[in-house]
Amino acid sequence: MIVISADQLSKKFTVIRREKGLKGALSSLIHPEKITVNAVDNVSFKIEKGEIVGFIGPNGAGKSTTVKMMTGILHPTSGSVEINGLSPFKDRKKVVRELGVVFGQRTQLYWDLRLGESFELLKRIYQISDSMYKANMKQMDEVLGINEFIHIPVRQLSLGQRMRGELAAAMLHSPPVLFLDEPTIGLDVEGKHSIRKFIREINQRYGTTVILTTHDLDDVEQLCSRLIVINHGRIVEDGPLQDIAERMAPYRFLVLEIASPGIGIRHSLADTVRQNGNQVWLRFRKSEISASRLISDLCYSYPVLDLKIKEPDIEDMIRELYKLNDKTGSGVCN
Amino acid sequence: MDKLRYYLSVASYSMKLSMKKQLEYPMEIISCFAMIPMMYATGILLLYFLTQNLKSIGGWTFPQLAFLYGIGDLSHGIMVVFSVQNWFLDRYVNRGEFDRMLLRPLNVFFQFSVSYVNIIGIMDVLVGLSVFIYSCVLVKFSWTFSNIVRLVVIILGAALIRSSIFTIFCSVAFWTKRCSAVTALMNDMLERTTLYPMTIYPRLLQLMLTLIIPVAFISFFSSCCFLGIDSSFRLPADAAVMTPAIGIITFILAQAVFNWGLRNYESSGS
Structure with a gap:
């Protein structure tokens, strides 16, 4: 069953080129030189239920923009994206109910309040029944050890604890699709391990479809059945890691x-x-x-x-992949 | 009915969390509590000294002006408690706060509206209330049941008008990423136009402040109604009907402008 399908998805941003100095600032005020940036350019893919898909690519490649379009935060300039057959823009409320989203660099938790209070708000927003909430919290504790720090204000949590809190918050309403934008960023070895364990566990137990963006190739190696490499807003490679490795680095x-x-x-x-x-x-x-x-x-x-x-070193291979695309200027789309 | 209960449960909990958050930093609240009475004192003192020298402003005596100012203050206080986040709409835009709201199965404008309750604003309400009660004594306001009901709906309507004006103008932040100048401008405009009776302004300005930015409905028309002063406008109904009605109309308009801005929202990097 196809959960997500993106069809020729594109996002253009208009930016104004600023020139140096006061004179430049004035002239760009009068004659703004507008540049169109193709943040995402004709991207198409389909994701099946239960897949764990890794999006990788250098900074500014268009990973986050793609995720934001899939989750309905940004509207595509052209093309379409559907989640379970629904558009995240036209049926936003219906679609987002089925999604859990974690932005590694940004928190959805109340910074100054106890972790548990953020969960209580989510319980009300997603109308989770008391019994369901209790069962879910118990499970979160088993896998993520949430109860250890549920009574501590979020600002006092370590990054690893906070990230575990973020994952629990995103999964509280048991969404069938989970988006993770750099979930392991800045974490130590132990932190990364527990996050990966959690992702594997929910994927196996509930068949949750997981889409994650990362810079950590260990995440990809250990979790992802499929890899989508994005560079300059285009898909450069799409397939199982082993296949890409074989094609890219057969040595x-x-x-x-x-x-x-x-x-x-x-x-x-x-x-x-x-x-x-x-x-x-x-x-x-x-x-x-x-x-x-x-x-x-x-x-x-x-x-x-x-x-x-x-x-062959996967990291080297990926670096080659990024460079390759830089040189040719156009994607080797397949 | 279930839907209403759902929205109320989210709203009340979200507001509770917002207040708890502020109570984590009590010193800020205390220092603001000390400041606010002084700000209001200058307003009422200004009116007092002006009438001492001029006897009246636009035909209005000090007690009548105090009543006008009292309604204005009280509605301002209520607005500051429940919708001061409009002033900082640019922060929500620049920090990408709407990302999270867009990911939740609830109306974004609703989430924005219940995302903040300003504890400091309670002081505004208290001071506004004391100014208003003082003015009521001065004009010998008759506290009948119907007058109290009229007063309550007028003040709530007036607060809704104020809040909607800010929503409409601060939504510019969706395009420009900034709204602090607009906030300051609107605050100044609202203070100057609600402090004095509308009749001191030229007719064109009066019309603009009635029909385009409905400031006149905040305190001027209702004061005229209660005090029996000719407003030089013929309203189709009593101020107790007009003010809340205009409040609801501006609120609907505010939502439309906000949603239009939101469609233009571009999130923020990373």
């Missing part, structure tokens, strides 16, 4: 430590990319030769002391 590396530095190492199906004293790096394609075959070939011909295999 693996074999790092050898050899007995003496002088030996030149060659193999017909691998390139020697670097040789530092005793250490040699060879690059090979999975599709051309298996690691075991390469190792046995090399060990047979050369005095190999030690070896390890390095998988």
